[in-house]
Amino acid sequence: MPSRRVFLKMVGLAAGAVSLIPARLAQAKKVGLKLDKVAELQKVGGWAIVPIKEETVLLIRDGEASIRAMTAICTHKKCKVAYLPDDKRIRCKCHKSFYDLDGKNTDGPAPAPLRQFKAELRGEQIVIDLG
Numbered sequence: 297m298p299s300r301r302v303f304l305k306m307v308g309l310a311a312g313a314v315s316l317i318p319a320r321l322a323q324a325k326k327v328g329l330k331l332d333k334v335a336e337l338q339k340v341g342g343w344a345i346v347p348i349k350e351e352t353v354l355l356i357r358d359g360e361a362s363i364r365a366m367t368a369i370c371t372h373k374k375c376k377v378a379y380l381p382d383d384k385r386i387r388c389k390c391h392k393s394f395y396d397l398d399g400k401n402t403d404g405p406a407p408a409p410l411r412q413f414k415a416e417l418r419g420e421q422i423v424i425d426l427g
């Protein structure tokens with residue numbers, strides 16, 4: 297197997313598992329995820345939490361051609377966060393922390409922002425840089 301090829305592990309989502317996809321990307325820390333394998337991200341406002349390598353990544357489709365990626369783990373006591381499309385905010389239900397779309401902690405006990413990852417849509421693929 298070529299060293300540049302990166303394979304995602306099986307990705308489990310609420311809607312069901314999605315398949316592995318290979319990505320021929322220039323850097324090993326970049327991973328590719330086929331957009332058609334994550335139904336929640338096919339429309340603007342959709343979101344999903346996807347385990348990728350050692351990260352649990354919150355993906356938010358915030359525009360026709362844009363997507364955001366950040367850790368889905370709250371900086372307070374490590375609960376999973378969720379996106380609130382109507383409020384355009386991210387919430388942790390455990391102790392009611394809120395974050396903005398840039399991952400900045402805005403309310404509640406969370407002491408720090410959510411770590412951001414560069415992400416972009418390239419055709420039918422989401423490319424996420426975990427570096």
Ligand code: FES
Nearest residue numbers: 370372373388391
């Ligand atoms: S774990 Fe998220 S607010 Fe406490």
